[in-house]
Amino acid sequence: MRRFNIPHKFEFTSIIQLYGQWIREGKLKVNSDWNKDLKIKFTVQDPCNIVRKTLREEMADELRFVLKTVVGEENFVDMVPCGVNNYCCGGGGGALQGGFTEERRAYGKIKFDQVMATGAKYVVAPCHNCHAQIEDMGHHYGGEYHVLHLWTIMCLAMGILGENERSYLGPDLANFGL
Amino acid sequence: MTSPIELDDLECEFKEEVLDKVPDALLDRCMTCGTCTGGCPASGLMDMDPRKLLRMVNLGMDDEVKKSKWAWVCTMCARCVNACPMKINIPKLIYNMRGAWPRDKRPKGIRGSCDQHIRAGNAMGVPTDDFIWTVEDVAEEIREDQPQFKDMQVSVDRVGAYMAINQNSREPVTEPDEMGPLWKILHLVGADWTYPSVMWAGENYCLFLADEEGWRYIMEEFVDHVDNTLGCKVVVNTE
Incomplete structure (x- = not known):
């Protein structure tokens, strides 16, 4: 809209900013108690579009605030580099649909290595392109990690994740809280 | 030399x-x-x-x-x-x-997704009626199976809702159950929200295709619908 100068009356926000706001306001009662003993490690992908290309540090910080609240600060491991300087997953810009599969996978090897270096069992990817690409990298290069949407782990932490909403969880959490 | x-x-x-x-x-x-x-x-x-x-x-x-x-x-x-x-x-x-x-020489996959978005309002080309049916069907299942959410409201085009929320079209098409967790969170915080029926999808393949006209058209249709039909104050991007 900024690009085309289309006048609009509404404001734009991201669901991640709302999650953060609702947690601070106490409306969203979520915490990391569920992971206190399990100590399952999580990392996060910074989607280029909402981090480097738009809200930058503000979004990177908010994303980590939400995720650390849900999985526990001690169970969060950042990639190196991260935030505004994180690498693109390699699935963006239409690459997943672009047809240059070999190049897309070579590109994504950097992301795969970053994920593996964290030792995390779960990668939270708050963007569909990132989600699909990081999952494909795991299958292609033989990673043991799982890729999650943020809402999955939030609902799991609140004990409200339904039986049929668990397709991205690994065997360790597949039945957790049911 | x-x-x-x-x-x-x-x-x-x-x-x-x-x-x-x-x-x-x-x-x-x-x-x-x-x-x-x-x-x-x-x-x-x-x-x-x-x-x-x-x-x-x-x-x-x-x-x-x-x-x-x-x-x-x-x-x-x-x-x-x-x-x-x-x-x-x-x-x-x-x-x-x-x-x-030349537009017809650009990658078929990206072009197809952009064309579908212009035509149907989402890159997977789901007809609006199917989108609405899927949303209602999944919501009904959650209300029935999970008593805690028996009053959970999910709507498309509810005029006057505070928030319009977009959704990547992969969810309703290939993994509809993935919409549930988001709705439950919205329900718990008492969010006043709706899905717009026009250009409801969160993705943007016309940008990737560098189809300036298509991209602009999608944005204009979306803004017009949210501002003038629904009157939502906030648009929430879910990715």
């Missing part, structure tokens, strides 16, 4: 064309330091990298530049411009390289 390049005689039509559209791409400023290339995951793929590409643009190698498939391998992630000491906007160069391809 190799002769020196006469800089005064160079014709760099493509560079001028791009700079006309985006003067702040600053393509002339490159000092060839290579910071872009050092931090680019696409460096070396197809024997290309950002610095080399910029050299080619600045040397007027327009034919080679315009037919380079690397334009579709770079993801326009903007790590290069983020690091560039001269703030040269290589992603905007790539966008314009993509746009220089």
